[in-house]
Amino acid sequence: MAHTDDTTKVWDLIDKIGFCMLATETGNDIRARPMAAYVERMENSVYFLTDADSHKDDEVEAHPNVCLAFADTKGQKYVSLSGTATVENDREKIKELWGTPAKAWWDSPDDPKIRILRVTPSFAEYWDSPGTVISYIKMAAAAVSNTKPDMGENAKVNL
Template sequence: MAHAEDDQSKVWALAEKIGFCMLTTQSGGDLRSRPMSAYAERSNNAFYFLTDVASHKDEEIARYPAVCLAFADPKGQTYLSVSGTAEIQNDREKIRDLWATPAKAWWDNPDDPSIRILKVTPTSAEYWDSPGTVISYVKMAAAAVSNTRPDMGENVKVGM
């Protein structure tokens, strides 16, 4: 059980470190992704996003609440995919709590009535954590020369 707890801790730490993700929703038969600033809160077992009441993702989530969050740090060769269930909330206190400088690009202040919270409760995650770009390239080159498979770091599936 301690190993599962360590893996979950790693998921939350990676999400906090990377910060931005691609939020994937379903729109009819298509999947749509868009960049979002994620607020990871392990204590609430949730990822939060500020969104606008008029956005299409709110309608998509109402019909198809299963979503995927894809975090990527290509320079550090670290990647995280989180699957979960999304819901839209109008929690004005939480909006003020999450309000930060990036939100000012979209709204004047946290009291704007069009702001909503998109909450994602994770069900599972998977991460890939490599030793870094230079080391990864060296390992791949060595593996190619020796006709072996390189050790590219951790790849772990995590129940949330």
Template structure:
């Protein structure tokens, strides 16, 4: 999920991410006509959220976004999901949304049933449950 600011409100939307670890960036394909591009131009701080709910693993990434018209990068990132929005990578309305991460936080929790058992045991024993690993990373 990509979360942007829209005035006093926050807006989240699902998008397909392309990670480029060597570039310290996360990329998305976006459309020139979308509202998120205007939001990012005014408020470039964004949040990305990734979840593997079955595995109980979660990541939140904070960073700065910028919209780019890099045709070579668009062709590099072009994949089947993009065909739902555009006919081909040469569509002039496609833009790159580049997120440069500043920090990230992850949670790696035990499965749902085990989590419920741990929470129930903690409630009875007046202690805090061990809900797995959690850490923050600064870039």
């Protein structure tokens, strides 16, 4: 598969999965929390809405390298994306990204505490398997035949 196809696959998977675990550095520890991702492939960015009072903003400002882990466990599709994060206060972009997930945390996009966390990806790895049932069948067949199962596509992609 060509690099362009792998890059497209990464963007398609993260867009389809939609939610991820955002991992940030907190001194000597790594901390992850679930976040709703807004994928903007033409901008080479993944956006999140966050609160100005949250700890992740401080963590990103101190250590901007982050990891986003996307998982569709039912479909056996996964993406690990590494990149650089910035905290922004672009009020127009906040309104553009406003949607159902944000309504759980804020009353309106005009809330002055809302910030954007923008991740510019540099590297990704994806795993795209044919699904849980087929994966189990392939693993069972491989165990019986003493071979390794073909678990679908896997690629490392520089973005």
